[in-house]
Amino acid sequence: MRWTIKAKPEQYQIDQLSKALNVDGLIAQLLIQRGVKTYEHAKKFFRPQLSDLHDPFLMRDMDVAVERVRTAIANHENILVYGDYDVDGTTSVALLSSYLLSYYPNVATYIPDRYTEGYGVSFKGVDFAEDNGFTVIVALDCGTKALDQIDYARKKEIDFIVCDHHRPGARLPEAVAVLNPKRKDCQYPYEELCGCGVGFKLVQALASHRGQTIDDLVPYLDLVATAIGADIVPISGENRVLAYFGLQVINTAPRKGLRAIIEQTKKKQQFTLTDVVFIIAPRINAAGRMEHGQHAVNLLTETDLVKARDLAAKIEKFNFDRRGLDRDITEQALLQIRENKEEERFTSVVYHESWHKGVIGIVASRLTETYYRPTLVFTKSGDKLAASARSVKGFDVYNALEGCAESIEQFGGHKYAAGLTLLEEQFEAFKNKFEEVVSESIDPHLLTPEISVDAQIQFRQITPKLFRIMKQFAPFGPKNRMPVFMAERLQDTGYAKNVGDGGKHLKLSIVQKGRGPVGAIGFNLGHKLATVTGRKPFDAVFSLEENEWQGHVSLQLKLKDIR
Template structure:
């Protein structure tokens, strides 16, 4: 197992901890966790724990929002042809479902269009522009894409089509010539929160539309479940406005899930209440599988479904695709890891591997899986339409986009951001690209960046862990990027003699400290390699988060292990 570096977050001054603990009546460990998140007084704590929908920002603070809401209103009032265009991933399909569901309830006619991952690729496609022009569409709303589709939107505009771009990606050098461009990452956009998902930007457009047309905003709040799924699956920060949207969206899913989402929950065998991680690992991959193995419009039909029988059938179809996706994913990952061994590539600073038979829909997932074993910038490549195409994934704090950019003379096209990118190249450039990329990364990456890290909030004694502490920590949810689930370390831990290995992979034990009263269950997935250490009787350190485990009708706290050190 690859050794991980434990990095302890700064512990605030004792006086600050005591003051906040007394002010808001929480334990000192809880006060410390809050101070680490810059929550240092009662008003901030109240907003963090109790923020409501009334705290959402005014949508008209976003650049071009007045224009967008007015143009959409005009299209509705004049009965113009409206088309919602979304990408084929979770963010795109939830965005299209959001606008489609809302306007269906308003009895407004519309069409939607999701591009095919394989024949059209990401974003606004040439095929789609041709369709839009041929169908005499008056207004297109792009969702989770469009910010870089300058030439394609210009072509459609020349044919008389108006566009409202709803995107959250960083714009290029020039904005597309759309009627309105809604993107909080525009340099000239004063919107106070910059990290919305694509679906979140679509939600703000609907909020503005409701206000302009005096429609009760609760009509758009009905779709917060879709916004929450997009926030979780697109791995955007769960801070500020996203945290409010995710919190209320999760409440909706857990209280009264819409028919299509409930069908996914049932077929995935998920147990409510769902958390962000439940969506990330249970719901998101199934929605994504529709576009990876088939066509993503199936996911939209499921999310819009109002009939249980139809939803059940669509969920079953999507689940079958997800099982296929998992097979491709597992097999391809095994092949990649075998190639690293076979070709003696273990000590490289990068992984760049190609096989024309690998499935294009899983190569991004496979790149991430490889990083779990070989922690370094990784590019997995396959063949598509006569070219080599690939997905790149990076390690923390290393900009893989810049490294790829240094090889651009060998590439047909590329795009992405710091941690994930896509690229296309000619067959003849493959070897030169792999060598150049290894050279570029080797010159710019440090050994520290090649070591996986675990960020630890606090050291705890096991006796400090009790249901009350757990419940307060849970109120800090929803957890996700920039508001991660707290991670703790306990030292001088010994196994109570129950340590065992499950399914040859997982570690199960009961832990206690020499001078403590508390005995707690602990489980470490894929951590069987630590069994000799914990079974030796010698004390060790555990790094973990705290979770509830229900077994045979009994619920108890358990440690979800992240790492163990002797």
């Protein structure tokens, strides 16, 4: 692990904010590192308000999109709400369709089949719309690069409205409206919305024409928060506001489908955004991975709790099966890398024709965790090969794929995650080109996992008050991670031991210069036991958390690494 300590802000900045907020200098430092530099900004950070959301009509084409939907309703046209099969796509479809259906009946949903249609807008989906009399398609979390499919629809006199957040190509599709804050000609103040966030802005704009306010739309924010968590977008600006209020809905009055999922998990504490990422999102995703994303939309739009519980039970089974496949394919992929002696390459590119297309993205993430390099996992998909790409922190895999475009049929995605298809005969050429592009462009230090440390601290600074204020930094996520600290010259009090399955975790009781002891747990750090025994001094990187044991609550260190 590579420990990187963030630059400390200028002392005068820390002093100014500390005085303005009447907080400790360490809290002021953590806030400034998150871009919070003034009293007013801190007020918005700690107390998000729905009034802080931007006017949806600041987004390019929003007025045109709203007018087309209103015209469709006035003319009794059929509207098809179309979205991708992942969490962002299915929550988007559930959001917009349930909102429209609250006042207009001629609305249906469509999720493409991962295996027969693939990612995004499909020709089959357009044909479905034509065959069933739909004249408007609203594409959510996809569509920005669907130039041919949208042209195809236009020839059939079907209008497209695109609500997307993926990076546009050189040309936009000829849709009625393309709502995408990443458009170069879009002046919307916040670029980092997820697909469901863009869909919510359309709902917000439609609602304004119906005399509704943002308060009327709060019940939909459980879906937006779920998508924000699942799509790993920055928890800043509008995303922070939407996630903050969406989590409140999840914890107090979630829609029936989310309530049914939460009941199955048997988790008693409040759900955090991290829980959404690791507990709720994988279950919603499992529908599209194992069978069909429409199951997720059906669950998220169900209004009868008994039916929702049945649907959630089915999705729980999908998730159980997904975990087994994920584990087996990961083992096969790791073996393939070792057998081909590819550990020294700058990239990991593996392929087997029988691997399940629904889990190759998860497998790519697992391989990245193991070898920490840009990774692609391929499988057979019809007469082509399909892959999921994952990257390491600091390296743009989307740009790397652009450098291999002559070997790729189609690709799309983000800086750290992408998908692509190519012909089988292109595989070897692509694999070699991808290695070449990455090896020539990646900074070698990015191939060592980084722990980003907010501040170096002393144990005397670790107090219940510090932790209480830090908890108010939540929701945590990209651009606003749980603060990470480093402390030096620590010693175990003699109680260090391995715990957990096979002793893979490390439990400690630590002191620093007579301060302490403070309890600590290091997940997957069991192999470091020898580093701390015999009262040998060591340094540690950690976050803080509450530990409850037999009714007693205390602060403990959640160790990330020791040396």
